[in-house]
Amino acid sequence: xxxETRGLSxxxxxxxxxxxxxxxxxxxxxxxxxxxxxxxxxxxxKILTGVYTRDEGQVLWEGKEVSDLNPVASRRLGIxxxxxxxxxxxxxxxxxxxxxxxEYETRGAVAIDWKQMRSAVERIMQELSIELPLNVPAMYLTxxxxxxxxxxxxxxxxxxxxxxxxxxxxxxxxxxxxLFDLILKLKxxxxxxxxxxxxMEEIFRLTDRITVLKNGELVSTVQxxxxxxxGLVALMTDNWQSRKRLTExxxxxxxxxxxxxxxxxxxxxxxxxxxxEGEILGIFGLGGSGRTELxxxxxxxxxxxxxxxxxxxxxxxxxxxxxxxxxxxxLISEDRRGQALIESLTVRKNxxxxxxxxxxxxxxxxxxxxxxxxxxxxRALDIKTKGVNQVVKELSGGNxxxxxxxxxxxxxxxVFLCDEPTQGVDxxxxxxxxxxxxxxxxxxxxxxxxxxxxxxxxxVVDTFVILTEGRTTHVxxxxxxxxxxxxxxxxxGTREKESSR
Numbered sequence: 001x002x003x004e005t006r007g008l009s010x011x012x013x014x015x016x017x018x019x020x021x022x023x024x025x026x027x028x029x030x031x032x033x034x035x036x037x038x039x040x041x042x043x044x045x046k047i048l049t050g051v052y053t054r055d056e057g058q059v060l061w062e063g064k065e066v067s068d069l070n071p072v073a074s075r076r077l078g079i080x081x082x083x084x085x086x087x088x089x090x091x092x093x094x095x096x097x098x099x100x101x102x103e104y105e106t107r108g109a110v111a112i113d114w115k116q117m118r119s120a121v122e123r124i125m126q127e128l129s130i131e132l133p134l135n136v137p138a139m140y141l142t143x144x145x146x147x148x149x150x151x152x153x154x155x156x157x158x159x160x161x162x163x164x165x166x167x168x169x170x171x172x173x174x175x176x177x178x179l180f181d182l183i184l185k186l187k188x189x190x191x192x193x194x195x196x197x198x199x200m201e202e203i204f205r206l207t208d209r210i211t212v213l214k215n216g217e218l219v220s221t222v223q224x225x226x227x228x229x230x231g232l233v234a235l236m237t238d239n240w241q242s243r244k245r246l247t248e249x250x251x252x253x254x255x256x257x258x259x260x261x262x263x264x265x266x267x268x269x270x271x272x273x274x275x276x277e278g279e280i281l282g283i284f285g286l287g288g289s290g291r292t293e294l295x296x297x298x299x300x301x302x303x304x305x306x307x308x309x310x311x312x313x314x315x316x317x318x319x320x321x322x323x324x325x326x327x328x329x330x331l332i333s334e335d336r337r338g339q340a341l342i343e344s345l346t347v348r349k350n351x352x353x354x355x356x357x358x359x360x361x362x363x364x365x366x367x368x369x370x371x372x373x374x375x376x377x378x379r380a381l382d383i384k385t386k387g388v389n390q391v392v393k394e395l396s397g398g399n400x401x402x403x404x405x406x407x408x409x410x411x412x413x414x415v416f417l418c419d420e421p422t423q424g425v426d427x428x429x430x431x432x433x434x435x436x437x438x439x440x441x442x443x444x445x446x447x448x449x450x451x452x453x454x455x456x457x458x459x460v461v462d463t464f465v466i467l468t469e470g471r472t473t474h475v476x477x478x479x480x481x482x483x484x485x486x487x488x489x490x491x492x493g494t495r496e497k498e499s500s501r
Contacts, residue, residue, distance in 0.1 A: 001063060002027045002192050003048070003161060008057035010043050012394075017043040020057070021218045023211055025161065028190040030183060032207035032224065034197070035236055036426040037398030038384055040216040041196050045163055048194075049081050050074040075101065078160030082150040082167050090139035095121050097138055098153045124155050129178055142292070143335055144171050151179065162186055163194045166397075168202060169423045171452065174287055180206065198426050199453070200229055212236055237428055251462075252277030254313075255446040256329075256415055258298060261307035262470075267293035269470035271307070275415075275463075280437060280447040282461030282478075284454065286490050290470035291450045292334055295417045298448075299324050299331045311415070325354055328414040332404060332421045334450075340404045343393035347385050348374045350392050351406045377406035382432070398429035405436065416440060416447045422456065434460055454483045466490055 003025040010018040018040045025031050035041050046052040048059070050070035059066045061077050088097045095118050105113040105120070118134060125132060130148050138146060147167060154162060164183075168176045183193055183206060197203055203210060204224060212219040212235045219235050227235075254276050261271045267290045275281040283291050296302040298309055300319030309316045311327055321331070333339040341350055351374045352359060359366045374388045381402045385395060392403060401421070408416070416437065422430040437447050437460065451457050457464070458481060466474040466489045474489045 001025075001060070004058075004060040005044075005048075006058040006060070008044070008047065008059070009055050010047060010052055011055050016216050018047070019216045021213070021216075023218070024221070025192050025194060026209075027160075027192055028187055029208045030187055030193045030195055030206050032195050032197070032203040032210035033213070034200075034203060034210060034232065035213035035219075036428055037396035038215075039213040039236075039426075041213055042165070042396070043216070044213070045081065045083075045165055045194075045196065048074065048163065049079060072101075075157070078158070079163065080154040080157065080159040080161070081163040081165065082147070082154055083165050088138040088146055088149060091137050093137055094132055094134045094141075094149050094152075097149050098156060100153065102153075102156055120156070121152060124152050128152075128155070128182055143169070144175055144287070147171060148175070151182065155182075159191060161192045161194065163196070165196045166198065166424045167195075168197065168199065169420070173452075173454075176202075198424065198430065200232065200427070201455075203232075204229070233427060236426075251279045252444060255311070256298075256448070257308075257310040258294075259308045259310070261294070261297060261309065262305045263293060263297045264303040264305045265293075266305075267302070267470055268297050268304075270472065271297075271467065271470065272472050273465045273475060275446050275448060277444045277446060278441050279463065280441050280449055280461045281463045281465060282449045282451070282457045283465045283467055284450075284457055284486060284490070285467035288469065289467040289490075291467055292419050293470070294467065295331060295419050295448065295450060299329065299417055301331070325411055325413075328412070330354075330408040330411055330413040330416055332408060332416065332418040334419040334423065336401060336404050336423075340407075341392055341400060343400075344391065346389045346391055347378070347383070347395070347403055348388035350403050351377055351388075351410060354407050355410045373410060374406070377409060380409075381406055381436070398425040401425050401429065401433070405433070414445055416445065418447060419450045420452065421449070422451070422453075430456075454486060458483065458486070464489075 001024055005021055005023045008018060008021040009016060021040070021044065033041055043052065047054050050073060059069060089100065095114070098121050099117060105116040107113045121134065130152065132145055132148050138149065141149070167179060171179065186193055195203070195206055207224045209221055210224055210227065210232065211221045212232070214236060254274055256275045259272050262269050271294050273281065283294060285291055293302060297304050300321050300323065309319065311329065316327065337343060348370055352370050359370050371388050378385060378388070383402045383406065384399050392400060395403065418437065422433050425433070437449070441447055449457070449461050458478065461478055464476045464478060464481070464486060465472055466476065468490065473492070476489060
């Protein structure tokens with residue numbers, strides 16, 4: 001046995017986040033860990049990596065009890081982790097971030113050998129077929145690039161247990177395949193992997209066994225080959241059933257028109273589409289297609305070089321986030337921790353953040369109204385929280401994402417720009433977000449939806465806009481479309497682009 005926990009428990013106040021959990025990880029196995037948001041997965045990981053101290057129970061490593069487990073001791077044992085919220089220093093470049101916690105290479109007595117350190121990073125990148133700008137500060141990297149930095153850092157030392165917490169969130173299919181190849185290589189070397197994901201297809205594709213947590217308690221550990229999706233979901237949830245896109249909605253007048261739009265940085269080169277009342281329009285493309293950048297250019301986070309945006313029949317030229325909100329357009333950002341939430345503030349302060357003006361009276365904030373409106377959103381979205389004054393960073397990832405939506409809904413938007421809105425949330429929360437967006441579309445609102453999960457797009461959107469290297473190549477109705485057909489449009493756009501060069 002590589003790792004074993006016995007009766008592991010963790011309390012926050014009087015509430016158990018983890019209660020009497022017994023987990024066993026075998027040498028060289030890929031072990032899945034699943035459960036809804038708030039099930040205790042992150043708490044368990046933080047105990048195993050020494051971030052949290054356990055209140056009860058034992059942790060055994062290779063048969064011996066570990067009494068003092070802290071981050072340094074955990075890494076010395078051979079445990080490496082990639083967290084869902086990416087632990088990088090924004091001002092450091094990739095090489096500097098990779099070497100966090102590692103000894104620097106030196107020349108002579110004190111001089112840091114940056115050339116040798118860069119070479120070591122490049123060797124791993126070459127082994128894993130990873131492409132990454134090494135001199136760019138982490139704050140300017142995309143979320144997938146940040147994940148790749150974490151993967152490289154984890155590979156800098158020979159680990160016995162690799163913990164991956166939602167590692168494929170926002171990764172392209174190619175990047176995901178690279179990661180999966182790496183995981184299988186680790187298994188062949190005898191390294192164990194604890195794989196945490198809400199994407200069930202990944203769990204079934206990779207793992208040997210699966211442990212299910214619910215409400216902080218262990219439900220079961222099963223052989224992957226002996227359970228199907230319905231059986232696994234039944235263990236995770238109570239009375240839950242997924243609903244797919246079944247019927248078309250009646251669309252109304254044109255709401256948003258994007259015509260030949262290009263951004264100053266040329267991430268978006270020539271994008272065009274029209275979306276109407278009651279329509280969910282999906283923007284899909286391969287890695288580097290410019291999906292996120294297109295939404296940011298429309299919203300005003302990224303400067304445009306040419307082209308036009310027409311909102312409700314009026315040309316919208318000098319776009320800024322503040323002006324977009326005033327005009328009824330909100331952006332659900334891919335990076336909720338970096339751009340959508342202030343984690344150190346309360347649920348209440350985050351929810352009213354975009355609409356503060358409406359709560360000010362003669363320079364004094366109307367606290368009662370803030371509380372009333374926040375409590376209304378908590379009930380409407382079923383946000384699991386101790387109350388309006390709980391700090392957001394204490395919430396699970398799915399409930400944090402619901403706070404992002406609560407903030408957006410208070411602005412009463414007519415256009416939702418959603419960039420990976422279900423990233424890192426559990427099955428139930430994912431479906432709740434889908435149903436929320438469907439409901440808004442049925443009310444006549446407009447939704448522009450971006451996801452790296454093609455099956456999710458097929459389940460949700462009415463129309464596909466295919467983006468290739470910042471250019472619109474196809475607009476296709478989602479009528480009996482298959483994933484193969486969508487990908488063929490993506491690759492066709494790539495071939496057309498190459499043939500024009």
